[in-house]
Amino acid sequence: MTDELSNQITALLRAMIQRNSWQLIDDEAAFVQQVIAALTASATTGDKAISQAILRLYGQLLYRQLVAREERAAEELWLMGVRGAFRSGLDSNQASDIAQETVTRIVASLPKMHDPGALIFYTFRVLRTVLREQREDDAPSSLDALVEARALPEPTDATTVAAEVERQVLNQQLLELLRRKLPNEFERIVLIRVLLLDDKPRDVARSFKLPLYRANVAKYHALQLLRGDAEFMQFCQSLRPPDKPPSAA
Structure with a gap:
């Protein structure tokens, strides 16, 4: 069982x-043993629990090397910011500036960080904030660029890492599904912002300087199309919690 678990962890870790593009793990076998110990301590199993443990342990490793002023840790943090900025549609110069600002804020907050295991999620929180500040000055280059920037992970802490991992996976699945099923870009963006980002149609209309009815009509048309799509409805059905068994009399 231990060998099977070790192989499962190794496969997920390498992926x-x-x-x-992680570069900080010098001893893969030792890291895998740390993951096994974390899973044993939390009495959890499965790919989701393994991914959670890997993210937390790697966050702790990144934290320690940043505190020790290891150059490769700072470089990796910067690359994380660059990738996130590229996802939001920025060019290389803008992405570099966003990443540098993200690194500066994170390094400054290290002495006050109570949970180093949440560093990776905290990084995306800071990146999201920096991108939001940038968007206030520059209009998004496309509707999809706006969604990519807004769809970065929400703030989280040690008690919600597992839920955050699951939320990100489901959000990504829904995002890809809507992109395939809705050919009209504006209808797609309206529904993505309403379903994934908790925006109201009036928020979408205001951000694109359009009358409210345009956003409402786009939402209506998109929902009508999706209600007739078997794959989308099956996905929605899979999100429902299982029915509870009837209680014994």
Whole structure:
């Protein structure tokens, strides 16, 4: 069982390293053992729990190296900011500026950080704030660029990491589904902002300087189209919690 779990952790860890361009793990086997210990302590299993443990342990590693002023840790944090800025549609110069501001704020907050394991999520929180400040001065280059910037992870802490991981996965699945099913860009963006970002149609209309009825009509048309789509309805059905069994008399 231990070998099976170790192999499962190793596979997920390598996938996350490749996806995120992580460079700080010098001893993979030792890191895997730390993940096993974290899972044992929390009595949790499964890919979601493993991903949560990996994110927290890597966050702690990143924190320690930043405190020690390791150059490669600062560089990795900067690259994380650059990737997030690129996702929001910025060019290389703008992305570099956004990333540098993000790194500066995070490094300044390290002495007050109570939960180093949440550093990766905190990084995206800071990045989201910096991007929001940038958007106040510059209009988004496209509707999808706005959504990418707004769709960065919400603030989280140690008690909500698992829920945050699940929320991000579901949001990404829904985002990709809406992009495939809604050919009209404005209808797509209205529904994404309403469903994923908790905006009201009036917020969307105001941000694009359009009358409210345009956003309401776009939302109506998009929902009408999706209600007739079997794949979308099946996805919505999968989000419903299972019915509780009837209680014994």
